[in-house]
Amino acid sequence: MSILQIDQLKKYYGKGESVVKALDGISLTVDRGEFVAIVGTSGSGKSTLLHMMGGLDRATEGKVHVDGNDIFGMNDEHLTIFRRRSVGFIFQSYNLIPILNAYENIVLPIELDGTPVDKEHVDRIIGALGLAEKVHHLPSNLSGGQQQRVAIARALATKPSIVLADEPTGNLDSKTSQEVMILLKQLSEKFNQTIVMITHNEEIAQTADRIVRIEDGRIASRAGIGGVGR
C-alpha cells in the first residue's frame, strides 16, 4: 500500500535561458513501512525533492500525494498543520531547542499540536533509542549521536505518516552513523514507520530497504547496489 506518491514532479528556478531544472520529472512511489534512501551528489536535486515531499516548498509542476492527500492543493495554513501532524523531520544539524531537555524536545511537536501525549508510545520510542537515562539532559550535555537520537524520537513521537531525514548522519563520525542507521532501520520495522532519507553516502544508504539514485533532477537507473527490488 503506497503512502507517498510523486507524479512527474518538476521544479525549475529562473526563467528562459537561465532556467535551472532542480527536479526534472520525478515519479516515485513509497509503500507503507518502507525505508527508502535517496542517493545523489550535491546539486543532484535530492534536497529539493525532500523539501517537496515535506511540503516545505511548492513544485513548478507535478503532484505529491501523502496518505492520499494532494499536498500542493492545500493552502499554507493547512500545509503547516499537515507538516506538524503527518511529517516527522530529521535534520543533519538535529535542530533541538537548547533550553528544553531531551524529553521536552521529543514531545514538543505533540504539544504544539495541542493533542495529548501518548505516553506509552513515546516511552517505547525512548526505550528503543536507548535514551531512557538521558531524557532530563539538555541537548548541550548530549553527544552528537545522542542528540540525533533525540531528534529521531521527536520525529517519530507524533506517529507521522512519513519521516523525512535530511542527511541524518552528516555531522556524525562513521561509527555513530552506523548506529544511527541501524536504529532507524529497527524503528522502521518495529513501528512500521515509512522513512525517506537522503544522503550522499553510499555506505550509509546500504541499510535502507531500497535505494533510489538521483542525477541532475532525474531518477537514475535503479539497478545497482542493494537496489534489488523489494
Add this chain to the structure above:
Amino acid sequence: MRIKSDSRWGVIYAIFTGLFLLVMLGYIGAVTYYTGMDTAVGWASAGFVMLLLLLGGTLMRVMKSEATQTVTALNEMMDRAINGQPLQTGYTESEVSSLEHRFIRYVELSSTHEQKAEAEKSSIKALISDISHQTKTPLTNIVLYTDLLGETPGLDEEARQYIARIKDQSAKLDWLVHSLIKMSRLETGIIAIRAELTPLIGAVTGAVSQIYSAAEHKGIEIAIDCDPGTLARHDAKWTTEALFNLLENAVKYSGSSGGRIAITVRGSEMFTRIDIADTGIGIEEGEWNAIFKRFYRSPKTAEYEGVGIGLYLTREILTAQGGYIKVSSVLGEGSVFSIFLPAL
C-alpha cells in the same frame, strides 16, 4: 488552527456583546423615556441588564468549557479504542457514545483483518514446523537401520558403497530438518531468547572451537581480537549459533589454499559490533541484501553444498535479540560480516 479558531471566537464575542449592549441601551432609554425620566426605573433596568449580561457570559463560559471537554473526551476515547481499552461512555443515548461505538467497530474490524492474516501466516509456519518435527523420527530410524544394515556380514563392496551414500544423504537430510525446525521455532517465537548483559568472549570462543578443526583442515588461520570485558545484551547460546553459521560460511567459501579469518569485537555506545572478515570468494554487491533471504543461493555457489538457511537463520537470531547484521565484500578478496548486538 487553535490560534485561528480562538481569534474567530473573539470576533464573534465582540459582535454579539456589541449588539447586546446596543439593544439594552435602547431598552433602558425607552423604558426611562416612557416612565417619564424616572431615574429609579433607569437604574433598575441597568441592574437588570447587568444581571442578564452576567448570566449570558456564564452560560457561554460553561458551554465553551463543555465543548473543550467533549473534544478532550473524544481524543481520549480514540486513544482508548486504538489501544483496545474498554468503553469510556458506556451505553448512553449521547451522540458521543454512538460515535465511540462506531469508532470501536471500525478499529475492531481492521484489527480482525490483521489477526486473520496473521493467523494464516502462523498456521503455515506451524505446518512447516509440524512437518519438520514429524520427519525427525522416521529419519532417525533410517539412520539407525542404515547403520545396522552396514554391519550385516557378507555384503559385497557395491552394497557397502550404496549404504555409505545413504548414510551421507541421511545425515544431510537430518541437518536440514534440524535447521528447519530451528528456523520455524524462531519465526513462531516458540523459542524464548533470554538476552542478558554478558561478555561476548564466551560466545566468540564457543563458536570458534566448533569450527576450529574444519578451519585447520583447510589451512585457515583464525585470529580473535576481543576484549574480555566487552559486553552485549544477548543470549550466549544463540549468539554462538549465529557466529558459528558465519564462521562456517567463512571456512566454506575460502579457497583450498588456506586463508585467514579475523574476528574483531568492538564496543560502542548503543551496539557492540562483531566483524568476521574472511579472505574467501566474496559476494557481488547486488547480492548483499539477497543472501539473507530464506533459501537464497547465489548462482556462484552452485558448486558448494548448502541450502540457503544459514544466513537467514543468523539474521533471525540477531533480530530476535534486537541486533542487526550487514555485509560488505570485494569480489575475489573476501567478505566482512558485521553483527551488531545491543550494548545497553
